[in-house]
Every structure is written in C-alpha cells, then in structure tokens.
Amino acid sequence: MTNDTPNTAPWWRGAAIYQIYPRSFADSNGDGIGDLPGITARLDHVARLGVEAIWISPFYQSPMADFGYDISDYCAVDPMFGTLEDFDALVVRARELGLKIIVDQVYAHTSDRHPWFAQSRSSRDNPHADWYVWADPKQDGTPPNNWQSIFGGPAWRWDARRRQYYMHNFLAEQPQLNCHNPAVQDALLGVAKFWLDRGVSGFRIDALNHSMFDPDLRDNPAAPDTGQPRTRPYDFQTQLHNQSHPDILPFIERLQALIASYPDTYSLCEVGGARAGQEMKTFTHGPDRLDSAYGFDFLYADNLTPQRIAAAQDYWPDEPDTGWPSWAFENHDAPRALSRWCAPDQIDAFARMKTMLLLSLRGNPILFQGEELGLLQDEIPFEMLRDPEAIANWPLTLSRDGVRTPLPWIAQSEHGGFTADRPWLPLSEQNLSRAVDRQEADPASLLNLTRHLLHRRAGDAALRRGSCDVLVADDARLVLRREIAGRRVLTVFNMSAQAAAWPAAIPTGGTVIAAVNDTEIGSLPAWGGIWIIEGEEA
Known part of the structure; x- marks a missing residue:
C-alpha cells in the first residue's frame, strides 16, 4: 500500500x-x-x-x-x-x-548539423568518429541490414565522406547517436x-x-x-x-x-x-x-x-x-x-x-x-x-x-x-x-x-498519491477506489452517451467533492462523473 x-x-x-x-x-x-x-x-x-x-x-x-x-x-x-x-x-x-x-x-x-556529426562524418579516425552509428555497405552496396526508419524508407543514409552508411531511426537529418x-x-x-x-x-x-x-x-x-x-x-x-x-x-x-x-x-x-x-x-x-x-x-x-x-x-x-x-x-x-x-x-x-x-x-x-x-x-x-x-x-x-x-x-x-x-x-x-x-x-x-x-485533486492525498483499485469496468461504467492512510475516494464514471444504472455494488453514501454533467450519488447520466469521499457523510 x-x-x-x-x-x-x-x-x-x-x-x-x-x-x-x-x-x-x-x-x-x-x-x-x-x-x-x-x-x-x-x-x-x-x-x-x-x-x-x-x-x-x-x-x-x-x-x-x-x-x-x-x-x-x-x-x-x-x-x-x-x-x-x-x-x-x-x-x-x-x-x-x-x-x-x-x-x-x-x-x-542529434541534427546532422551538430558539430559532433560534422566531425564524425569527416573521416574514420577523428575524435568523434564513433559517436554515431556507422557501417559499411554490403558487397552489393546496399545498406548493412534491413532496419527501417519510422518516417519512411531505410534507416540508413549513404555518406560519401566516409564511404559508409549512417543510421537514423527517424529523419535522415537525425543521425543516431552511439550511446554505447x-x-x-x-x-x-x-x-x-x-x-x-x-x-x-x-x-x-x-x-x-x-x-x-x-x-x-x-x-x-x-x-x-x-x-x-x-x-x-x-x-x-x-x-x-x-x-x-x-x-x-x-x-x-x-x-x-x-x-x-x-x-x-x-x-x-x-x-x-x-x-x-x-x-x-x-x-x-x-x-x-x-x-x-x-x-x-x-x-x-x-x-x-x-x-x-x-x-x-x-x-x-x-x-x-x-x-x-x-x-x-x-x-x-x-x-x-x-x-x-x-x-x-x-x-x-x-x-x-x-x-x-x-x-x-x-x-x-x-x-x-x-x-x-x-x-x-x-x-x-x-x-x-x-x-x-x-x-x-x-x-x-x-x-x-x-x-x-x-x-x-x-x-x-x-x-x-x-x-x-x-x-x-x-x-x-x-x-x-x-x-x-x-x-x-x-x-x-x-x-x-x-x-x-x-x-480539488491537489488538496486530496488519495487522489494525488493513493493506491488504485478497479471496482467496476464494464461496457459503460468505471469505478476506481483511490486510497491512502485510511482516506478513500470513489471515482465513478459513465463512459457512454446513454444514462446508466448506478453499480449495485457501489454504496450510495459519502460526501461528493466534485461532479460533472449533473451526476449525483445513485444516478449516472450520459458521460457522468463524480468523486465521493467514501464513508463520510455530508
């Protein structure tokens, strides 16, 4: 806990x-x-x-x-x-x-305009030579492996200065750092x-x-x-x-x-x-x-x-x-x-x-x-x-x-x-x-x-840092219990466009500290939501 x-x-x-x-x-x-x-x-x-x-x-x-x-x-x-x-x-x-x-x-x-990369691409024996991911081509000149970029196309760009490919998981303008x-x-x-x-x-x-x-x-x-x-x-x-x-x-x-x-x-x-x-x-x-x-x-x-x-x-x-x-x-x-x-x-x-x-x-x-x-x-x-x-x-x-x-x-x-x-x-x-x-x-x-x-949340330790137990999660309704040091807050939601029945297992007592869309204890209108201090009566 x-x-x-x-x-x-x-x-x-x-x-x-x-x-x-x-x-x-x-x-x-x-x-x-x-x-x-x-x-x-x-x-x-x-x-x-x-x-x-x-x-x-x-x-x-x-x-x-x-x-x-x-x-x-x-x-x-x-x-x-x-x-x-x-x-x-x-x-x-x-x-x-x-x-x-x-x-x-x-x-x-980094960017391909970063000074580290500018030096790295200049030769194979400079102080930043292995700060990025460089690899020789296959014998037929194609990239060293089949890795693909998130933004489309191979994750390798040929660089004539080093006569090698450099790796980029994203844009070719974003060469991969060698964080190893x-x-x-x-x-x-x-x-x-x-x-x-x-x-x-x-x-x-x-x-x-x-x-x-x-x-x-x-x-x-x-x-x-x-x-x-x-x-x-x-x-x-x-x-x-x-x-x-x-x-x-x-x-x-x-x-x-x-x-x-x-x-x-x-x-x-x-x-x-x-x-x-x-x-x-x-x-x-x-x-x-x-x-x-x-x-x-x-x-x-x-x-x-x-x-x-x-x-x-x-x-x-x-x-x-x-x-x-x-x-x-x-x-x-x-x-x-x-x-x-x-x-x-x-x-x-x-x-x-x-x-x-x-x-x-x-x-x-x-x-x-x-x-x-x-x-x-x-x-x-x-x-x-x-x-x-x-x-x-x-x-x-x-x-x-x-x-x-x-x-x-x-x-x-x-x-x-x-x-x-x-x-x-x-x-x-x-x-x-x-x-x-x-x-x-x-x-x-x-x-x-x-x-x-x-x-409201900032002033409530249960909502900020408390544990979270899922009490109900069906097609429309969600009930979470947030708890810390004996303070329990129920958060009850209707995540649908139609009114829903109040969950039978959830008590209809407690103190409401916030509600949206005209939600009340015991009633869940469309897109309803409510925060209730459990075990505390107004």
Whole structure:
C-alpha cells in the first residue's frame, strides 16, 4: 500500500504537469512563432490552472527539420525562441508562481548539423568518429541490414565522406547517436548538468528506448500481419534489434544518479513500441532508475473505454520497486482526444468527463496545452503541412500539425491573440471559439472546470498519491477506489452517451467533492462523473 505522507512524498508523486509546445503557445515578437518570452508572459494562465510543473518541448538550437527534435546545440536556445537569458527569466517567473520546469532531452539522435556529426562524418579516425552509428555497405552496396526508419524508407543514409552508411531511426537529418560509447554518455550527462545548473527541476526524455541498438546490426524479423493497414515499411518489421538494447539500463542509472543529486528533481521518459509496457516498468524499476514513464496507451487509441482504463491501471500496481506511471490523452505528436473519442454533438459533455477521468488515475496526469480549453484537431491542407512525417506518408498518416496549431487566447482577434503576424500554422474558427478569454468569462466553461478539478485533486492525498483499485469496468461504467492512510475516494464514471444504472455494488453514501454533467450519488447520466469521499457523510 502507498504510505507516503505530505512530509515524505516527493513533490512530483502525483503532480499534474502541463506540456507547452513553444512554437504554438504565445508569440512575443510578432514573427508568427511562439517563443520563451511569450511563455513567460502567459505563465499566469498555467499557474492558475493548479498544475505543479510545466514540461517545455525543445527550444534548443536546431535547423528544425523535425521542429526542434533535431538538435544542433544542446546548450543553446534557438534564436527563433529567444536567448539563454530569456530562459533564465522564465525560470525566475516560474519559481515566483510556484511552478517547476521540466525540459525535453533528446538522447537518441542529434541534427546532422551538430558539430559532433560534422566531425564524425569527416573521416574514420577523428575524435568523434564513433559517436554515431556507422557501417559499411554490403558487397552489393546496399545498406548493412534491413532496419527501417519510422518516417519512411531505410534507416540508413549513404555518406560519401566516409564511404559508409549512417543510421537514423527517424529523419535522415537525425543521425543516431552511439550511446554505447561511454564518451557519448559523458557528453549527454554534461548536457543534463548544464540545464540542472540553470534551474530546471528535471527532464522528459524523448524516445529513450531508441537510444541503443544491437551492435551486431542483425536484421529485424518480419512482423505478423494483423490485418491493419500498414502505411510505412517500418510497420512490416518487429523492432527487435534497432532499439531497446539492455545496455540502456546502466546509462539510465548514471543519468538518474546525476538528476537525483539535485534537490526536488523529477525524471520522466517516453517509451513507445510493441514492448512499451515492459520497458517502462524496467526503466523505472527501483530507486536507482527513472522516476516515471509514459507510453502510448491512450495517445493513438481510437476510443476510450472502461476496459482500456482498467487495464492501464492494473498494469501499475502499488507494489515495492514498481515505477510510478504518467498519463497523457494527447500531446504534440498525437491527435486531439476529443476529435478521436466522441461525436461532434457530444464534445462538451465528453470533455468534462474526460478531464475528470484523467485526474482520477493513479499517476501523473499530463495536460497538453489547449486541452483545458477542449481544443479539437485541426485539418491542415496538404499545401500548408509542415510535419515531415505527414508529408512523406500523405494521406495515410494523420498530420501532427493538426494538434500543434497555436493556442487561442482572444476569440475576436484575427490570430487569436497568439501573434500580431500570420501564425506558422493556421487557427481554425472551431478553436478560436474556445479561446481563453471567452472561457474565462463563463463560469461553466471547461477551463474553469479544469481549474476546479485540479485544485480539488491537489488538496486530496488519495487522489494525488493513493493506491488504485478497479471496482467496476464494464461496457459503460468505471469505478476506481483511490486510497491512502485510511482516506478513500470513489471515482465513478459513465463512459457512454446513454444514462446508466448506478453499480449495485457501489454504496450510495459519502460526501461528493466534485461532479460533472449533473451526476449525483445513485444516478449516472450520459458521460457522468463524480468523486465521493467514501464513508463520510455530508
């Protein structure tokens, strides 16, 4: 059982986190692209929500082939986002508002413009020669094995300078770092130390299971045909050898030792792929590994069901040395959840239930910017696409641009108050109508409900850190019991568009601390949700 007390639990255990995608949050200089001063200027909005931390997606120097996940200098701010001084000002403002700052770290690859790679490709005997993954061609000149890139085509690019292929799990402009090399690990730990010294409270580590590979470069086996359409060569393989090498674990332990040497820090890794669940548990097992992990349980799911929630919760039992999970329903890579999970005429009611549900799960809830407004996925025409994956796989890959459109601050402003100039991606009328200013003025808005629920949750130890037992999970109804130190909170949901009977096994007593969509004890309307202190009468 969980036995943390307010005096012993680390701040991050159960903390709500708000993800900021800097290109699309707020533009301070009118160039149509969000920036660090824009975040600082609008940080009050985030603090008022009641979250404990912000996670900022990459703002580092980059040629932007993959919008910042192709880094050319880990310790510099890209000029489009501002300066290091701007980042320092952001840290100061966040502290004033009681917010922790978590930043992205990308350890699997760099940009091909990074000085390390420029030297590595120049010869086979330079100081950075083996900092990336190089291999000779087969006798017929073809790549060294059958590995495929996530973004399409072989995971190998020929380089005439070295007369070898280099590996890239993503874009060819993102060469794979050789994290088996201790010197590479030392350099990456130096990057982490740079940002910890600058005042961050931890890291979200991108694609961590892609950071190491089979040094023997064995072919991946063919994936079984599931009957689902396969839009990329990558989907025809089981990713057995191009990622997830066991040597990742000692590197994780080195990284966590560094992070934990700073007070009040937090480490979160992203893990995807067919073995994500087990890898997340492995990467967070015991005190010497990372604090938390999140995967893709919900990010690409085409529906949200009680059984899906129950399976995710049951996978992370409250047991010694089992890691602490984190949960996201949408992020900068995944489509807006409301556009995936409900009919257009049910969006408002569903959004209220969805918000309460995310905040009921055991773990850290991660809200993506605009989720508190109920933003929808935008349709971006092909000629306006910026996402390289969507362009390469058009029209069968859903564009990431549709979730990355700018945050609307002012409904009646031409560009939503995001910028004074044309934004880098267009704002839709459907999302302008959900702007912050409009919802601020409406006591019944999703924004105000989200604030209310976050503050309720922040003050309740059972909802923040308690154990989680699944009491009911049928076709429509979900009941979770959150418990800590004798305090028990029932969270009861109807995850369907029709009214449902109150579960017979669930008592009709207790004190209601929050409810959505007119839910009452004993009654479950469509998309109903309620939090009840069990065993306590009003």
